[in-house]
Amino acid sequence: MSASRSPFGLAASGPLSRRSVLGLGLGFAGVAALAACGSSTGSSPAAEPGSAENGPATLRFLNYPDWIGKDEYSAFAAATPGVTVVETAEAEGGVSAISAQIAQNKGTFDFALLGELNAAQLKAGGLLAEFDPGLVPGLTKIPQNFRDIFPYGLPTDLGKVGIGYRADLVKSPPTTWKQLFDMIPQYSGQVIFPNYDVDVLGVALLALGHDVNSDNESELNAAKDLIISVKPHLKAFLSTDQGASLADSSSALAVFYDYSYASVAPDNAAIKWSAPSEGLPAYVDGWAPLVGTQHMSQLAKFMEFQLQPKVYGGFINATRASYLLPDAEPFIDAAIKNDPALKYDPSLNLKFYEFKGADAVKLRSQIWEQIKAA
């Protein structure tokens, strides 16, 4: 049998020569270099087989961990053969961290869970894909005011920042943000803040009587000084589980989210919610397509699937978030519908976040760094 030759001059049988090994090595290096060039030239991934508009696809979803209905992915995959959703966890640390994650992995994800501020910032940076609401007919079932706040995709839930406290430890609970900041030294080492820049700056601005979206340098510096003045008395800035230390009594007060309250309050009668009178920083979370996605129609199908009342009810029951889809009420747990923090009350003084441009983002980012480094 004669020895056949490979493209690199390596005999398919017979002993390896030094030259053939070198040839093989150079060949692999060449192929690797070509592959590297190929992947670095485009910001979006190569088209998958079957990535046609209505064909099979894998939707890559950048999501807050487990912020999805139980079995929702598998139910969608069963209802839409060939289309699956793969979730990746979002970075911790706030708007900048998530934006950086998306920018540094441009083209890796098809869509992401974003607050309206985060989405607006990404939109300004050219990192969001254009969204056509006509692709998701069910979107009209979401009240117009929420669609106006989050026009970048599908609004999924409403979030509010309030005060959680243990009624057995705090005899005179704060009813304003100012009262909270004033009483932090009294509860030194027993107060939790979230590890999110906009929320912490937002509550400090409200406590000082300023706009939650202020881009005024002196107002932001005053907010920074206020936070730094109480920082030695804070127990921690936590990205997740802010309610856990209220539950185990190691904290008395927490600046946290309505969904955090809803997840710990049912099992802890002593934990209460306070909605400060200056207003509650608020946001509308939603799914927004990212630039480079090649699966817009499949994503629209997933959004439409999410808007089915039963599916959406399952999503709310799993996340314990404030719901936006009135049609889903029959499928939402009564405990969530009647929760004092989650219940939508139009009389609440909600202060939604707004994007104020690159200079404001830069200023706020610097101020947050100064707070963390102090």
Add this chain to the structure above:
Amino acid sequence: MSASGNTRSRLQTKTSQARVPRRFRGWALATPPMLFTLIFFIAPLALLVLYSFGQMDILTFQISFGWTTENWRTVFTGIYASALLRSVVLSVVSTALCVLIGFPAALGMTRMPARMQNILLLAVIVPYWISFVVRNYAWLTLLGPDGVVTRCLAAVHVVDDGKDLRYTSTAIVIGMVSSYLPLMILPIYVALERIDPAVIDAAADLGLHGVHAFRRVVVPLSAPGLIAGVFLVGVPATGEYTIPAILGGGKTLMVGNVIRDKFLGVGDFPLGSALAATLMALLIVVLVASRKRIRQLEDVL
């Protein structure tokens, strides 16, 4: 082999040696490690310095190289000084505690029978088989209000009953000491193990006993191990970011956390590079200043 075969072999060797001049043979041997150092150490360092003069667009996160010194000015404006100072202080405290705990532990090990020494060495190493992150998360439970450590300390009235030791500088120091202690014990143990018992006997014959012999003979002879331990603990502890991130509760930031936030948090590679280069320069200054002592490490390493 026949005589003629041997002659041919010697001739071939001579010929091949003649083909590669002696001065090139050294280069041939040195080239692979030099290339490795160039690609994996010098080039990344050069990139770090290059990036430190760039600028990031806060909206697009794209980096442009306009050769601005803004990042360097930011580093030295004092915003990050407290984080840097905190890193140095916590690193020095942790290293000192590692010496205080590690030296007696290593000394005790050398005084044990050989079989027991092996068991104790294993006990020092075994914690390293468990993930660094998992070990530090375990401290969160131990230092909580109902944790074993807190309860023990409360029992001897060191802390108040129900005190939460998590998310404090104390928690960070405990985490660093527990994580880095083996790196202090092992080199000291090696140095102590190498001390010839005859030297101690000779010191005793010359009138040095007990504490005096320990101070004038054992400590100086174990200095190389001690110095190695100080570097092995102190250098990584200064740039530590995992332990303060877990046990500091996002409140007690060290410079490692700030650098991590710059790179992975806000994607500001230029400022992160300037901070990382500053930290590296600081450590290099310390190492250069200690070069005389470092020479003593040859005995241990």
